[in-house]
Amino acid sequence: MLRIEQVRKSYGGTEVLKGIDLTVEPGQVVCLIGASGSGKSTLLRCINLLETVDDGTVWLTDGEGTEQDVTDPRVDVDAVRRRVGIVFQAYNLFPHLSVLDNLVLGPTKVAGVSKNAARARGRALLERVGLPDKASASPDSLSGGQQQRVALARALAMEPEVLLLDEITSALDPLLVGEVLDVVKGLRADGIAVVMATHEMSFAREASDVVAFLADGEIVEIGPPEQMFDAPQDPRTAAFLARFRP
Amino acid sequence: MVLGLLWLGIVSSPGWDRVRQTYFDADDFRAAWGPVTSAFWLNVRLFLVAEVFILVIALVVAVVRVVPTPAMAPLRLLATIYTDVFRGTPTLLVVLLVGFGVPALRLAGAPTSLFWLGVIALSLSYGAYVAEVVRAGILSVHPTQWASGRALGLTYGQTLRHVVLPQALRRQVPPLINDFVSLQKDTALLSVIGLVEALRQANIIGQRDFISTPLVVAAVVFIAATIVIARFADWLTLRSMRRQAGVV
Ligand SMILES: Nc1ncnc2c1ncn2[C@@H]1O[C@H](COP(=O)(O)OP(=O)(O)O)[C@@H](O)[C@H]1O
Ligand SMILES: [Mg+2]
Numbered sequence: 001m002l003r004i005e006q007v008r009k010s011y012g013g014t015e016v017l018k019g020i021d022l023t024v025e026p027g028q029v030v031c032l033i034g035a036s037g038s039g040k041s042t043l044l045r046c047i048n049l050l051e052t053v054d055d056g057t058v059w060l061t062d063g064e065g066t067e068q069d070v071t072d073p074r075v076d077v078d079a080v081r082r083r084v085g086i087v088f089q090a091y092n093l094f095p096h097l098s099v100l101d102n103l104v105l106g107p108t109k110v111a112g113v114s115k116n117a118a119r120a121r122g123r124a125l126l127e128r129v130g131l132p133d134k135a136s137a138s139p140d141s142l143s144g145g146q147q148q149r150v151a152l153a154r155a156l157a158m159e160p161e162v163l164l165l166d167e168i169t170s171a172l173d174p175l176l177v178g179e180v181l182d183v184v185k186g187l188r189a190d191g192i193a194v195v196m197a198t199h200e201m202s203f204a205r206e207a208s209d210v211v212a213f214l215a216d217g218e219i220v221e222i223g224p225p226e227q228m229f230d231a232p233q234d235p236r237t238a239a240f241l242a243r244f245r246p
Numbered sequence: 247m248v249l250g251l252l253w254l255g256i257v258s259s260p261g262w263d264r265v266r267q268t269y270f271d272a273d274d275f276r277a278a279w280g281p282v283t284s285a286f287w288l289n290v291r292l293f294l295v296a297e298v299f300i301l302v303i304a305l306v307v308a309v310v311r312v313v314p315t316p317a318m319a320p321l322r323l324l325a326t327i328y329t330d331v332f333r334g335t336p337t338l339l340v341v342l343l344v345g346f347g348v349p350a351l352r353l354a355g356a357p358t359s360l361f362w363l364g365v366i367a368l369s370l371s372y373g374a375y376v377a378e379v380v381r382a383g384i385l386s387v388h389p390t391q392w393a394s395g396r397a398l399g400l401t402y403g404q405t406l407r408h409v410v411l412p413q414a415l416r417r418q419v420p421p422l423i424n425d426f427v428s429l430q431k432d433t434a435l436l437s438v439i440g441l442v443e444a445l446r447q448a449n450i451i452g453q454r455d456f457i458s459t460p461l462v463v464a465a466v467v468f469i470a471a472t473i474v475i476a477r478f479a480d481w482l483t484l485r486s487m488r489r490q491a492g493v494v
Contacts, residue, residue: 050393082399091390096412105408106398138489158398 001025002047002162002193003067007056009042016042018217019056024162024193024210029184031204031225032197034214035240040197043214044164047195048084049077060084062161082110085155086164090171092151093139099126099150100135103157111158118157125153129183145176152183156190163187165196181207201244205229213237274459278451282463285447289433290471292361292443296368296429303373308380309406325377332374338435341367345439364436372429379421383414416486423479427472434468444468 002024009017016039024030032040045051047058053071060083061067070080093102103122107113126132129149139147148168155163169177185207187194198204204211205225212222221237232238310318310325344367348356357363387410395405437446444467448460
């Protein structure tokens with residue numbers, strides 16, 4: 001489980017996150033929506049410690065119920081990152097490695113998994129994302145949608161408790177968005193807590209448990225998708241969503 | 247066409263007969279071929295040994311210059327000074343300073359063999375150039391690649407070694423080969439400190455017999471070596487293009 005409390009972050013003099021609270025249960029998908037520049041990426045990067053928070057706490061709770069404050073400066077950053085995967089908009093895959101080697105690198109170098117075990121697991125994950133025949137392909141030879149599916153498989157290879165997805169379909173041809181989102185939908189069954197920044201409103205509406213609307217570094221409104229899309233309480237939420245109505 | 251005219255211009259020039267006798271005499275050519283080519287093995291050895299040192303120096307210096315940790319600041323400054331100084335100094339000058347300066351210091355343990363002094367001089371000078379090529383390669387790797395490596399839980403060093411450096415080096419193969427071609431030619435600079443390599447050997451024969459054809463022999467040998475390296479580079483480039491296009 002992921003629990004964020006009053007997280008603040010500034011760049012230079014500007015406060016980009018102004019006290020964010022958010023809780024994500026295992027198996028839940030939380031969508032972060034909001035205009036570009038509202039702080040979605042910064043929030044995700046604070047959770048897996050690619051950025052350090054200025055104030056507030058990020059709690060991770062493992063299967064046994066042990067809670068850990070990952071913003072504690074004494075924490076083992078690499079160990080935290082093993083538990084929290086992230087996929088970016090593009091440039092995720094390592095182009096000098098084959099697809100399968102992309103999936104093998106983390107488990108073997110970080111988690112101490114044997115090469116054979118990591119390969120077997122990598123192949124199973126490729127099967128799961130619908131790319132069983134691409135193991136030895138070069139990432140550059142794949143379509144954008146296929147690349148993002150491999151990136152998801154690579155994150156899953158680390159068996160994370162939390163998965164952060166930062167606009168993973170924003171750079172894709174609209175025709176390829178669906179195949180990537182289908183993989184995300186399948187994640188519920190794994191009991192992973194998923195936090196996904198996205199502009200795919202129809203996905204947020206049908207496939208998420210909670211939608212959070214960010215504006216200017218604050219969560220303006222948060223709730224189940226039906227409430228957010230059909231009966232938004234805050235006029236700013238309504239105004240933002242109106243831009244996505246056909 | 248242009249080459250033809252140039253050729254005609256040279257051949258019809260008043261001094262051509264003299265030039266042909268001193269530079270392009272078939273018998274002198276054959277006579278000089280053996281000694282000059284066997285002296286060229288020294289160039290090859292100098293090249294290969296210096297090459298290894300250069301790559302090591304370049305990797306270390308480039309990495310030191312990109313690592314952002316504050317603890318590295320003094321080393322970073324040192325690495326920056328090194329590249330600035332040795333890129334700014336003509337290689338010939340470095341060769342003279344090392345070749346004559348180091349033995350003059352009479353330091354205990356300092357190398358006195360001309361071969362090693364030559365290797366040191368070339369390595370210092372080229373290490374600075376190649377370090378810059380490697381550094382440019384590292385900086386050209388997309389920041390998300392760093393983030394992806396770190397996000398997997400790889401340490402900074404592991405990300406550098408397994409993610410960033412392989413891409414940086416692959417991307418920089420053409421400029422690296424360029425530097426190696428010019429290193430191969432600059433082994434001839436070591437003739438000034440008394441190493442009897444191909445150019446020096448050609449000079450010795452030329453001065454003994456008052457002919458210049460041995461210099462042409464040396465030129466032919468250097469050109470041949472350059473062609474070998476260039477074709478090797480083409481092959482590498484083609485291979486990596488094919489890899490990019492399809493299966494690894
Ligand atoms: N590394 C950084 N340095 C300075 N400003 C940044 C940095 N990263 C993001 N910002 C600023 O923080 C704000 C939020 O950015 P971001 O989190 O990327 O928003 P979003 O992902 O919602 O588009 C923006 O105004 C952006 O310019
Ligand atoms: Mg963003």
